[in-house]
Amino acid sequence: MKRTTLVAAALAAALTLASCSGAGEQQTGDAGDSGTSPGVTDTSVLVGTHQPLTGPAAPGYSRISVGARAMFDYINENGGVNGRKIEYRVEDDGYNPTRTVEVVKKLVLQDQVFALLGGLGTPTHSKVIEFLNTEKVPDLLVSSGALMWDDPQKSPMTFGYQVDYTREGKIQGDWIKKNLAGKKVGLMFQNDDVGRDSQKGLDQFIADQIVSRQGYDPANTDVLPQISALRDAGAEVIVCSCVPAYTALSILTSAKISYRAQFVVSSIGADPATLTGLLQEFGKRGGTEVSAPQLLNGLVGTGYLPDVSRADDPWIKLLREVHQKYIPNEQLTNTVVFGMVQAFTFAQALKAAGRDLTRQKLVDAMSSGALEGPGLTPFGYTQQSHSGYTGAYVFKINPDTTTTEIQAPVVTDRENGPITPGTLQRKTPQEINLFGGTS
Amino acid sequence: MPEKSTALRDRLRPGTPAPVRTSAGLPPLVRHLLLALAALAVIVALSFVVDPFTNVRLATVGYYLIAVAGLTLLTGFNGQVSLGHGAFMFIGAYTVALLVLYVPGLPFWADLLLAAAASGVAGTLAGAAAARLHGPYLAGATLALAVGLPAVTQRFPEVLGGSNGLGFTVNSRPASLAGTVSTPQWQAWVVWTTVLLALVVLANLTRSRFGRMLRAVRDDEVSAELSGIHIGRTKIFAFVISAVCGGLAGGLQAFLLGTAAPGSFSPVLSLSLLAAMVLGGIGSMWGALWGALALVYFQAWSEDLTHALDLGTDIANNLPLAVYGVVLIVVVLAFPQGIQGGVRALWTRLSRLSRLSRSRSTEEGHR
Numbered sequence: 157m158k159r160t161t162l163v164a165a166a167l168a169a170a171l172t173l174a175s176c177s178g179a180g181e182q183q184t185g186d187a188g189d190s191g192t193s194p195g196v197t198d199t200s201v202l203v204g205t206h207q208p209l210t211g212p213a214a215p216g217y218s219r220i221s222v223g224a225r226a227m228f229d230y231i232n233e234n235g236g237v238n239g240r241k242i243e244y245r246v247e248d249d250g251y252n253p254t255r256t257v258e259v260v261k262k263l264v265l266q267d268q269v270f271a272l273l274g275g276l277g278t279p280t281h282s283k284v285i286e287f288l289n290t291e292k293v294p295d296l297l298v299s300s301g302a303l304m305w306d307d308p309q310k311s312p313m314t315f316g317y318q319v320d321y322t323r324e325g326k327i328q329g330d331w332i333k334k335n336l337a338g339k340k341v342g343l344m345f346q347n348d349d350v351g352r353d354s355q356k357g358l359d360q361f362i363a364d365q366i367v368s369r370q371g372y373d374p375a376n377t378d379v380l381p382q383i384s385a386l387r388d389a390g391a392e393v394i395v396c397s398c399v400p401a402y403t404a405l406s407i408l409t410s411a412k413i414s415y416r417a418q419f420v421v422s423s424i425g426a427d428p429a430t431l432t433g434l435l436q437e438f439g440k441r442g443g444t445e446v447s448a449p450q451l452l453n454g455l456v457g458t459g460y461l462p463d464v465s466r467a468d469d470p471w472i473k474l475l476r477e478v479h480q481k482y483i484p485n486e487q488l489t490n491t492v493v494f495g496m497v498q499a500f501t502f503a504q505a506l507k508a509a510g511r512d513l514t515r516q517k518l519v520d521a522m523s524s525g526a527l528e529g530p531g532l533t534p535f536g537y538t539q540q541s542h543s544g545y546t547g548a549y550v551f552k553i554n555p556d557t558t559t560t561e562i563q564a565p566v567v568t569d570r571e572n573g574p575i576t577p578g579t580l581q582r583k584t585p586q587e588i589n590l591f592g593g594t595s
Numbered sequence: 596m597p598e599k600s601t602a603l604r605d606r607l608r609p610g611t612p613a614p615v616r617t618s619a620g621l622p623p624l625v626r627h628l629l630l631a632l633a634a635l636a637v638i639v640a641l642s643f644v645v646d647p648f649t650n651v652r653l654a655t656v657g658y659y660l661i662a663v664a665g666l667t668l669l670t671g672f673n674g675q676v677s678l679g680h681g682a683f684m685f686i687g688a689y690t691v692a693l694l695v696l697y698v699p700g701l702p703f704w705a706d707l708l709l710a711a712a713a714s715g716v717a718g719t720l721a722g723a724a725a726a727r728l729h730g731p732y733l734a735g736a737t738l739a740l741a742v743g744l745p746a747v748t749q750r751f752p753e754v755l756g757g758s759n760g761l762g763f764t765v766n767s768r769p770a771s772l773a774g775t776v777s778t779p780q781w782q783a784w785v786v787w788t789t790v791l792l793a794l795v796v797l798a799n800l801t802r803s804r805f806g807r808m809l810r811a812v813r814d815d816e817v818s819a820e821l822s823g824i825h826i827g828r829t830k831i832f833a834f835v836i837s838a839v840c841g842g843l844a845g846g847l848q849a850f851l852l853g854t855a856a857p858g859s860f861s862p863v864l865s866l867s868l869l870a871a872m873v874l875g876g877i878g879s880m881w882g883a884l885w886g887a888l889a890l891v892y893f894q895a896w897s898e899d900l901t902h903a904l905d906l907g908t909d910i911a912n913n914l915p916l917a918v919y920g921v922v923l924i925v926v927v928l929a930f931p932q933g934i935q936g937g938v939r940a941l942w943t944r945l946s947r948l949s950r951l952s953r954s955r956s957t958e959e960g961h962r
Contacts, residue, residue, distance in 0.1 A: 347749055373757070375758070
């Protein structure tokens with residue numbers, strides 16, 4: 157008797173849950189009625205993303221979607237793209253692949269997003285790439301430099317965004333070989349494709365200079381063993397292929413054991429403003445005041461987007477305006493810029509896809525090769541390549557945490573090709589003309 | 596039993612267990628099997644009416660259910676606290692991942708069985724150590740397991756994929772069902788069939804002689820030993836069974852999501868499982884169902900809430916955990932035996948009321 161009631165209660169609960177989700181289904185039915193693709197109505201288009209708003213990669217990266225949202229607010233206030241406002245839905249996955257799979261399935265199956273934009277992280281996004289391509293959801297501008305996003309045969313819907321880790325590794329290796337010849341190099345890297353792909357590039361130039369290779373796991377916040385091993389191996393240069401939190405931890409840990417090495421940091425972890433914040437925060441947690449500018453002075457990094465301190469750049473001018481208007485209380489960092497540029501680039505593709513919008517048209521617009529962004533090196537998008545930015549410049553952090561370019565942008569490929577100067581005539585925001593002349 | 600007991604021990608002791616009842620007249624095994632079949636029928640029916648994503652959630656509830664049920668057997672029935680159950684899910688998930696990637700010919704049910712076996716072996720080792728430890732020492736040792744084990748992926752990045760973990764697709768749906776049954780639907784069926792079978796085994800075990808031994812060891816080791824129960828063996832066996840449940844849960848998770856990565860098996864997972872068990876009700880297998888539902892739906896609801904209220908990210912990030920914490924505190928204060936305890940109390944009151952009104956109406960009839 158008792159048992160039957162319990163079963164009844166369980167059933168009731170299950171049915172309640174079912175009815176809850178029924179409401180969501182109704183909504184997507186309306187979108188379908190307009191005769192276009194999922195997530196698209198006459199006046200709006202819904203895009204989704206997964207971001208680490210919590211967890212080990214959240215310091216720094218959680219601000220990306222803030223920048224993107226501000227840019228979308230700006231675009232929507234100017235009438236949107238082809239008459240459609242962009243709705244931007246951010247799901248937190250905590251940099252946990254299991255959560256990523258769950259939230260992406262939610263975005264696609266329940267919320268019915270038109271496309272995924274800038275899904276962040278290699279360990280996370282690699283678990284949903286097959287699902288997105290099976291469901292034929294455009295998977296644009298993945299926020300990671302792993303090579304696997306650039307595989308049009310296997311993943312026709314997926315497009316990279318950042319310069320990939322191998323290209324960046326080649327440019328760093330080339331720079332080290334020319335400027336720090338004969339110095340002993342130690343590698344500090346995230347123990348996944350970030351590390352693997354970076355070393356593929358670095359090894360082409362400085363394999364004989366490398367004295368130690370140390371991987372870290374983003375679940376473990378103690379990097380003392382790795383940094384000690386690099387010191388014991390006598391490394392004079394540390395190449396850090398790390399996310400911001402682990403760049404900061406590595407710098408702080410080596411300072412703690414009075415180990416001064418020249419840091420060379422990948423674009424994913426070399427944003428001075430983000431690093432300053434992290435160094436101060438981690439220092440405070442450890443009970444010490446740290447002088448971030450002093451720790452960062454002389455750090456070498458690679459990048460492909462205009463630095464936020466370049467006040468004369470027409471793009472930075474626009475981004476500063478957007479920042480002032482929509483997120484004045486947020487510190488404007490290169491990480492925020494990353495999100496803003498990503499959103500702008502997506503809007504460009506959306507415009508090129510035309511008013512009569514389908515998922516295939518968006519993908520075609522991406523691979524047309526016509527996309528030019530605010531970046532300092534060209535995109536690699538063609539029918540055969542889904543690679544994002546194809547090169548990088550090298551910069552040094554000054555004592556006041558501004559940056560100075562010490563090597564002009566160069567471009568290269570992901571294999572053994574040469575490194576050549578990047579010749580790019582950048583268009584200004586006015587020339588791209590996002591809001592006029594709907595195609 | 597000692598008069599004075601600590602608060603934790605009180606929480607872990609759900610009072611006198613209900614005597615085994617045979618009111619239905621059927622042997623427990625048959626009754627449990629029939630119940631499981633009915634539940635499966637409900638799941639299958641449900642899977643046809645809900646949208647694809649709810650099917651994913653349904654399956655998620657399923658694998659959490661078996662993990663929490665295993666923990667209930669260990670902690671609720673045997674009194675051993677495990678803060679490291681995520682480690683067994685880790686073993687299950689990686690076993691399935693490796694088998695799918697390297698032995699693709701194997702049918703999926705064999706993968707699952709091997710995953711259960713692998714975590715069973717790990718459970719034996721852990722259980723043998725645990726049987727010698729009590730209270731906080733046991734908790735510490737199991738927590739170490741949850742913290743340490745995922746680091747194995749760093750040691751063997753070539754095989755286990757390092758921090759990136761492993762990604763794969765399990766295609767177990769029979770080709771003949773391709774048109775009529777969607778992938779999430781099929782996945783929900785597979786998960787729930789496995790879970791219900793495992794639950795039948797658990798339900799029988801806890802009602803058998805072995806179940807009484809578990810409770811005897813939990814309540815008083817000395818008197819249990821005096822009655823001829825081998826304490827160590829019983830404790831290890833309880834650990835093994837709950838580890839197998841954890842392994843199954845991990846294997847099913849890998850099957851459902853197509854991934855096994857160290858970031859998914861952080862100590863937070865182990866603690867969430869424990870919290871879900873306390874929330875649902877420690878002394879009962881039904882509690883595991885409430886716990887699993889809470890794990891999946893509190894997260895989902897509080898996220899929907901943050902979307903609806905348009906809260907800042909700092910608040911939105913912490914709201915799900917805060918909501919969960921508050922609910923846990925309220926439930927444990929109101930019903931020390933969890934949601935299931937509350938349901939049971941409500942039921943007793945209702946049946947007493949109905950009995951009262953029935954006797955009153957018969958009285959009136961006599962008049």
